[in-house]
Amino acid sequence: MTTVRDPSLDLLHSVLNAVTLGAVVLDHDRRVVLWNDWMSEHAQIPQQQALGADFLALFPALRGSRVDAAIDQALRHHFPSLLSQSLNKAPFPLYANAAAARLDDRLQQAVAVTPVDVANAPRHCLIQINDVSIAVGREKLLREQTLVLRSQTFADGLTGIANRRHFDVAIEREHRRARRHGTPLSLLMIDIDHFKAYNDHHGHQKGDQCLIQVAAALSGMLRRSADLMARYGGEEFAMILPDTDTAQATQMAEAIRARAEALAIAHAHGGNSGVVTVSIGVATRSVASAVNIDTLIGAADRALYRAKKNGRNRVEVQTPG
Amino acid sequence: MVELSELENDALIEIFNIGVGQAAASMSALVSEEVRMSVPSISFISRADAARLLGSRLAAEAEAPDRICGVSQHYEGAFDTDAILMFPEDKSLELVRLMVGETVSLQELTDMEQEAMCEIGNIILNACIGTLANVFEQELRGSLPEYHVGTSDEILGVSGSEPDSVVLMLHIDFALDKHQILGYVAFVLDISALHDLKEQINRYIARAMGQA
Numbered sequence: 025m026t027t028v029r030d031p032s033l034d035l036l037h038s039v040l041n042a043v044t045l046g047a048v049v050l051d052h053d054r055r056v057v058l059w060n061d062w063m064s065e066h067a068q069i070p071q072q073q074a075l076g077a078d079f080l081a082l083f084p085a086l087r088g089s090r091v092d093a094a095i096d097q098a099l100r101h102h103f104p105s106l107l108s109q110s111l112n113k114a115p116f117p118l119y120a121n122a123a124a125a126r127l128d129d130r131l132q133q134a135v136a137v138t139p140v141d142v143a144n145a146p147r148h149c150l151i152q153i154n155d156v157s158i159a160v161g162r163e164k165l166l167r168e169q170t171l172v173l174r175s176q177t178f179a180d181g182l183t184g185i186a187n188r189r190h191f192d193v194a195i196e197r198e199h200r201r202a203r204r205h206g207t208p209l210s211l212l213m214i215d216i217d218h219f220k221a222y223n224d225h226h227g228h229q230k231g232d233q234c235l236i237q238v239a240a241a242l243s244g245m246l247r248r249s250a251d252l253m254a255r256y257g258g259e260e261f262a263m264i265l266p267d268t269d270t271a272q273a274t275q276m277a278e279a280i281r282a283r284a285e286a287l288a289i290a291h292a293h294g295g296n297s298g299v300v301t302v303s304i305g306v307a308t309r310s311v312a313s314a315v316n317i318d319t320l321i322g323a324a325d326r327a328l329y330r331a332k333k334n335g336r337n338r339v340e341v342q343t344p345g
Numbered sequence: 346m347v348e349l350s351e352l353e354n355d356a357l358i359e360i361f362n363i364g365v366g367q368a369a370a371s372m373s374a375l376v377s378e379e380v381r382m383s384v385p386s387i388s389f390i391s392r393a394d395a396a397r398l399l400g401s402r403l404a405a406e407a408e409a410p411d412r413i414c415g416v417s418q419h420y421e422g423a424f425d426t427d428a429i430l431m432f433p434e435d436k437s438l439e440l441v442r443l444m445v446g447e448t449v450s451l452q453e454l455t456d457m458e459q460e461a462m463c464e465i466g467n468i469i470l471n472a473c474i475g476t477l478a479n480v481f482e483q484e485l486r487g488s489l490p491e492y493h494v495g496t497s498d499e500i501l502g503v504s505g506s507e508p509d510s511v512v513l514m515l516h517i518d519f520a521l522d523k524h525q526i527l528g529y530v531a532f533v534l535d536i537s538a539l540h541d542l543k544e545q546i547n548r549y550i551a552r553a554m555g556q557a
Contacts, residue, residue, distance in 0.1 A: 090371070090374070090375060093371070097471060097475075101471075101475055101478065101484075102422075102484060102485065102486040102487065103471045103474070103475060103485075103486070103487045104467075104487055104488065104489045105467055105468075105471065106460070106463050106464050106467045106489060106490055107464060108457070108460040108461040108463065108464040109457055109460065110441075110444075110445045110447075110457050110458060110460065110461035110464075111375050111376070111444060111445065111461050111464055111465075112375070112464075134460060136489060138489065139486065156457070159456055159457060160457060163455050163456070163457050166451065166455070167447075167451070170451060197446075200378075200446055200522070201446070203378065204376070204377045204378055204446070205377075316523075
């Protein structure tokens with residue numbers, strides 16, 4: 025028996041393989057019934073291996089994911105779903121080439137899962153995957169440039185380090201990150217000892233120079249990009265140390281205290297040492313003590329107050345909460 | 346315009362709260378942070394009144410009035426409707442940035458952020474309609490979400506519906522961290538769709554009462 029193939033089917037087949045997006049169709053039992061060339065190339069799974077395979081057997085890491093739920097919505101409830109790159113990043117292990125695959129450097133993806141009605145068969149679903157890597161890169165650049173422009177209004181006019189506004193934005197961002205990732209977040213409150221006496225004795229110009237010098241030296245000690253030192257108030261500075269526990273933060277605070285003292289800025293009324301020193305309060309938000317921003321700042325403030333009361337030029341730690 | 350009995354009103358509010366509760370759970374999973382949503386009230390109003398209401402209410406809250414972001418999906422089956430999630434433009438910026446965890450905000454939603462907004466709308470609208478379909482024991486099918494910016498009248502008219510259409514309006518309270526954002530979901534219904542919806546509600550209530 026000979027069968028005459030409908031030529032339009034060949035055309036559809038060619039078109040499907042020519043489009044520059046991933047197209048996968050699953051039947052009602054979630055078996056792959058269609059897998060275009062784009063998928064073969066970027067998933068590095070040939071068509072003959074994909075066809076007939078269980079979807080979750082091909083992508084076991086997607087079990088229980090939003091992709092999994094979207095397929096369920098399409099097959100069972102007839103609802104389409106959109107999975108944006110911003111909220112889902114790159115759910116499928118798809119790569120530009122073999123080198124990217126070795127580095128697990130995935131294509132950035134926008135995914136749509138839509139129900140498909142099929143004659144004489146239970147409902148199927150179509151998964152479309154768009155490579156949005158270029159758009160993601162472009163927006164990242166746009167954001168970086170905006171940040172550079174904005175950082176000019178985020179800098180303290182005198183010392184050039186971050187200002188209070190920048191601190192407020194950064195602590196909010198780092199607090200959110202710590203909460204989502206379950207990582208510790210430490211905050212140091214740093215205050216120059218007897219600064220009023222320094223100003224009164226040496227004059228305001230010298231006072232300003234002292235602030236500039238201390239700010240530059242201490243901010244220069246930060247090595248990681250997410251660390252931030254900001255001028256919090258007159259002679260008070262705040263340092264945000266993400267992913268830093270109490271022990272590490274205390275060690276850092278001690279190094280900062282020593283660095284300030286080593287600047288050896290003469291201070292006739294600066295207590296015993298005769299030089300400018302700083303007092304530091306340390307507080308850490310941890311999983312065990314998952315406090316909000318105000319409580320964290322309050323704890324660092326209290327620690328600083330204790331450092332002042334206990335003789336200055338020292339570090340004190342306060343557990344928040 | 347459309348009178349709902351107290352029973353019908355309460356039943357709908359309950360159904361929609363189940364829906365947005367599921368949507369909130371999906372969104373919480375997506376951002377690994379607790380997202381809370383509730384529907385405190387619903388109302389039936391004409392499309393023209395809805396546009397006026399949205400215009401004035403949203404404008405009173407927004408710094409730059411008039412501009413509204415909407416995500417729409419068309420559903421058909423047990424009843425036909427255009428479902429639209431709406432926020433004032435600045436609130437939608439805030440919502441997307443909270444969800445994405447991005448702090449550098451630009452003047453408008455970028456393409457990627459618009460897509461994220463579409464996904465948020467998709468989750469909320471599918472959950473609301475899905476719960477309705479579920480309790481009505483009926484099937485509804487949906488289209489993919491579309492993003493719109495414009496005046497309330499433009500957004501409500503995206504489907505080309507007649508101005509005398511009826512709108513079932515849900516107030517949605519959205520909370521993430523210490524931020525609270527008020528939005529709206531509108532179901533635009535023509536007369537026959539409205540009739541179908543009321544019939545489904547009454548069947549559901551009859552079943553629920555029968556079981557009690």
